[in-house]
Amino acid sequence: MTMQGTEAERALTEQVVSRFADTPDARLRTLMQSLVRHLHAYVREVEPTEAEWFAAIRFLTETGQMCDDVVRQEFILLSDTLGVSMLVDAINHRYASGATDTTVFGPFYIDGMPERAYGENMAFTPGTPALVQGRVMTTDGKPVANALLDVWQTADNGMYSGQDTAQPHGNLRGRYRTDAEGRYAIRTIVPVCYPIPTDGPVGRMLNATGRYPWRPAHLHFMITAADHSTLVTHLFNQNDPYLDSDAVFGVKPSLLVDYREHTADDAAAQQFGFEGGFSEARYDFVLERA
Missing domain, CATH: 2.60.130.10 (Aromatic compound dioxygenase)
Structure with a gap:
């Protein structure tokens, strides 16, 4: 199995999770480590191309750019429409x-x-x-x-x-x-x-x-x-x-x-x-x- 194979991918996930092990706030530590595990699992499941991943980053960037301090909150709208x-x-x-x-x-x-x-x-x-x-x-x-x-x-x-x-x-x-x-x-x-x-x-x-x-x-x-x-x-x-x-x-x-x-x-x-x-x-x- 190559370094790009499943074992290397899962090892990367655990390496990132371990970087949050010393987070002083226990709840924040739980939130961040779980986020990493689930986000990495999603990426491994759908196997996005680099173009798709950059498109996702662009989507999130534009979502933030649609927000303002008074009326429009596009991230709430995104959260709402995703249930x-x-x-x-x-x-x-x-x-x-x-x-x-x-x-x-x-x-x-x-x-x-x-x-x-x-x-x-x-x-x-x-x-x-x-x-x-x-x-x-x-x-x-x-x-x-x-x-x-x-x-x-x-x-x-x-x-x-x-x-x-x-x-x-x-x-x-x-x-x-x-x-x-x-x-x-x-x-x-x-x-x-x-x-x-x-x-x-x-x-x-x-x-x-x-x-x-x-x-x-x-x-x-x-x-x-x-x-x-x-x-x-x-x-x-x-x-x-x-x-x-x-x-x-x-x-x-x-x-x-x-x-x-x-x-x-x-x-x-x-x-x-x-x-x-x-x-x-x-x-x-x-x-x-x-």
Whole structure:
């Protein structure tokens, strides 16, 4: 067997693994040594040509170049479309606790959006008027007062503010607090399905592999409250055609909601300032104690 044969290849792997043996942090040592073993095993399995390997390096370089400090995070998008984000989510939430199911964070969150009043409208662009309301509860059924719901969604054109510079700052984004009874109310528009961005390396990967880029309509939530674990989740429109083919594998049956139509003479229309008909979805979130 030549030096390029299997024994030499495996000896190289163990040589690289051994270089991390003195890593002071035990967890970092585990992460790095396992990464080397699995990455080397992948390379031995697929036996890439040098041209293919340089193409992979170029792909990762371009993925990083598509990222910015505010809106676009192409590496999160890559993790999402490979199912890694949902696998990490599953590993970190293996055991049923009675809390609301989690799902992916997504690449288009913007920190520091305006704090809005109970029932305040966060939609500054056209769409089907909607009201989303419910309660935030503990696993033993008690209301969580002063919980902070950080909410974001796309406009009717399928793009997020920040991603779409034509949208007003903070459009379809806001932070809402629950009242003393754990109730929240958000005035917005009905979410729409949309394709994830395909103008970068992740889009080229999807096109090359014959995959569709569509995500089902959803509303993002990140909910925080004192003495409770942070909840990152979505609410999905239950009649959306892409629920079974979400490009980022984020759909969970417990997170589906029904937007029901209401007329202008509904009491909620008066309470929340709707001038005509609107659609309403209700959902109670359950937080796990920290």
